[in-house]
Amino acid sequence: MKNTIILIFIFILLLLGPIGCTSFLDVKSDSKLAVPTSLEDYRALMNSINNSLAVPEGEVMSVDHYLPDDEYDALFCQTDRDLYRLEDSPMIQECDGSGGWALAYGNIYRANVAIHGVEAFEKENGISARSADVKGQGYFNRAINLYELAQVWCAGFDPQQAESTLGLPLKVTDDFNEKTVRASLKATFDLIVEDLQKAEALLPDQQSNIYWASKVAAWAYLARVSLYMQNYEKARVYAEKCIQSNFKLLDYHHVDGGKKFPFNVNDNSEIIYPRFLTTAYYSISIDVSHMDSVLYQSYGEGDLRRSLFFNKKDGALLFRGDYGGGGGGTFCGPTVAEMYLIKAECAARTGKLNEASSTLQEFLSYRLDKTIPVPETTVLDQVLWERRKELLWRGIRFGDVKRLNRLGAGIALKRTIRGKEYLLPPNDSRANILIPQKVIEQSGITQNPR
Template sequence: MKKTLHPITVCSFLLLLTLQGCNFLDKKPDQKLELPDQIQDLQALLDDDKFINQSDPATLEICADSYYLQDADYMGLTAYDQQKYIWGTSSVFEPGTNNIWATLYRMVYTSNVVLYELNRLKRTLGDETAWDICRGSALFIRAKTFQQLAWIWAAAYDESNATNTPAIPLRLDISLEEPLIRSSLQRTYDQIIHDFTEAITLLPIYPTHVIQPSQAAAYGWLSRTYLSMGRYAQALSNANQCLALHSALLDYNSINPNAQTPFSSYRPEEIIYHSTLKAKSVIALKSKVDSVLYQSYLPNDLRKKCLFYQTGANQYRFKGSYAGTTAYYLPFNGIATDELYLVRAECLARINDVPGALSSLNELLQNRYAHDGSFIGHVAATSEEALVLILTERKKELYFRGVRWMDIKRLNQAGAGIGLTRVLQGHSYSLPANDTRFVLPIPEDVTLATGLEAENPE
């Protein structure tokens, strides 16, 4: 028998269902509306792959430097995507419920509703495993969503001023009445780490399907988190924990590089957690690969054909998403083992373990080059030389994975001095290293409605 639920929960869930198009409520007008109070119903909210797994922010690549647009393609974009491309400071996000701010906070809200209802259901005998997985999944989704919000709307983490730097609102409950306040950068990352860490204790080692969180996935995302903070010892530890559970690498010699979509949906051995960028307008249909980046792949590097295809004279587009048949519309940005090998390599280089760093890097690369005897592993005499090699390979391996914008911000925080430039219709647009525009403005309709400060102070 279903319980009568708290009114705020009903209102919250009605809003959630309106926004997501879910269908758990009985539609009969003469029947009292009640919330699903079964764990499997709550888990179903988190298993909605179209919403949860296919809506990550393409902004993390739209603003980055791996591609370019020709003038005609740029003019075909929406005014909002045009502003993102040139790092504008106003009208960057469309108003309403379709922009990525609203989408990401709907994910947060979904997680919070599930956590609230689980607390009301309690953890009972016979349902312990299902309850744990559901709670762990909700915490995982909330943590990764907060992380992506922070990468867009907060500065790169700097321990020296993180407690005084505004970041993002942290919604941790289902209240619709609490004022929207930007938490500090330190508080934001503390919450992300807390959620991922608890999720690890609740999730299964291996998921039923790769769209679902697992212990390995949480270790992987936690490794991403620590890497973005410059905490390399913790990033290394979590990368190792992840690889201890899932370390398989896909040998690119085993796939057809001339196929339109070389990688099968959901099936590459490397996938630990499957999610994709919602990127149809810019990345999928119009972008051209940066020519310098493309030429950096050696002839015997199979990634050159597996990841890209030629569209014209010296023009190439991306095709190599691990999302497979959805590659053109939804580039893969989930957790895969190749990224963890690179994280391990970078962190080892940063603690002066050059042999270990190169071993991790070359173990990955030997699965990317033709098995014709031409591959020669990287060598380096110093940790600085090793780090240059590893960061170069990271950019080449993780093309359109949703990490490049974060990489630029974190590396600039450490003094890399990476500036970006676009050229359109004879005009040059620049984004110098550590420019305040690396923190995108909060959508204007949100700031008007809530009074939130739109940007970080200079």
């Protein structure tokens, strides 16, 4: 009876809660304690609500929005305060829930349990479409969590230096006793791409439930990852696959702007995969964080996003363009709109200027008032600016700054708090934030250099 209770308890932990970063990396396992064994058990693991939650630290450090001084003073969590002002934090304090490191490695652990569990199940029962789907979810979830971790804790990807650059601890088994070491950045991204390609092969073209990843979701993340790796031809191909899929651009001309939050997940044809920034940090709450006024002014009068994305309240400029409908963490998953912008950027970078121009114009025809002529442009800067405006508050900007700075963009991040300026220069090592101190102490892995 006692053993049965323990088994049930462990399964509930796997299903509902993130495995803490140190427990996954360092806690010794007990081989006597069983884990889920049926295909439905592994499917339930991949249905955990935490699998839809994403790493938030990059958004905290984004400077497209800011806190009024009194709201900053009210931050109760030191880690939140440190990240917000672009300063090093040992992340010794959990804020309102687990931070990105613990959350992501908990998701990775569940994915590993599912992958290896389904493989064992298939040896006994044979391969079916259902078992392939569950295993594909495991590879997909492991990949996207590693990708989000890498954008925050690792240097921006440079193909010439990736082999000698620190990457992440790569956990591909469910063995708690496995030695923890940091792989190279190249090995980290090789695994991410390999996992997404395995997911692509296993997942069906469509799912009845949008929260269950499809083949198109794998393509979308392959487009994201390839763009980050400066592999523009592959990113363009995968983005085009998504554009040609059953997901379609949302026409902003038909969005009801009279609602407090004009968008939601269920009625949005362009959402490829719903994913949301965890609400661990109060500083990225759309209820209190204000928008940068200069960025707001870049949305012209004929830009439908100007009214659909923003709301003025008591003199404050607030964001209301959350595709999640303002409930909980903000939406950060891939959309067809993002795929248009990836395709346009990649076409521009590879000399396909006509394609870049036509792709951008087609996208903007869904975002600009029909009385405003769509601008004709082949300028890469215009594509990048539209990307910044469209993908606001999606957990994307921080990774974009790192990848663009690797290409010489020279983007510095700056915040001002009570008159004091805090600056993160281009390619500064502090953009690769410190691994939580508890993980360093218990695992002995190399900390990010300073």
